[in-house]
Amino acid sequence: MMKFMTEPPLNPAIMVCPHCEEEDRIWIHSQKERRFKCCACQRTFAESRGTLLFNKRYPNWVILLVLGLLAGGCPVQAIVTAFYIDEKTVASWQLEAGQHAQQVQAEKVCCGQLAGEQIQSDEMWVKTQYGAMWLATGMAVFSRLFIWGAIGIERNRSLVQRVVERIGQAIERGSDLLWVTDGFGAWEQAIRKTLRDRVYDGKPGAPKLPVWSEIHMVQVVMHTAARRLTGITRRLRIGDWKTAQQIMTKTQSFIGVFNTAYVERLNATFRTWIPALARRSRTPSRYRLHLEAALFWTGAVYNF
């Protein structure tokens, strides 16, 4: 038996009864079946209940091994060949893990805790079976945290809007923040439309809706001619330069210039891995679901 095949001993101290929510009086029912017994309601329950390991026909270590390989970009087809596991089964584990990761991401990351950070967001195309898909992601530079990602058929505002909303939930109000994007104008539009306060000035008419005063946004625009980079322009779009500069200096590991290098590197990883991770599907919408699950599974493993 190899190390990755062994399972840790059961720990009743961290379990909560799924039947009656008892936290203290939980005993081990069966080490072999990995079941607990609740002494409040006298019922038993599996350790894996409520997780994606629940009720699977494979040992936990097989599922965890496969999910680990998937997070690292191993193609689904390679796993099918090596383990004799049906492609549909692998895909369903991945979908489950990805959806769970998305939930965890929403609860643990998008909860108003990012302070004094530099956000970088970017979009790029991913070549898939259904043609080019657009991937938009946002991450925090100092903590190297993947925040949110979205996949769409078109590169438009509704795509980046989905990322901007989640970043808005992740950041802590009252602390200044630098936000760097590429030249795609929809980022600024989405920020202005989503992250704004209602200000009543007592005058008649609609209230003013200024963008959050904490946000300092810089656009890094690459100019190319005949596919070669000919220059870079950096434009302040929201907030002020001085604060933007200060946050950049604090959050980057080397003192440089405004750039989108951090998120581009993250996206480059997604770009190479995600097509290998996606299962072929007849309908584009299901395909998108799988791509997003793959994205979040990889992203969550990157984070935690």
Ligand SMILES: [Zn+2]
């Ligand atoms: Zn109970």
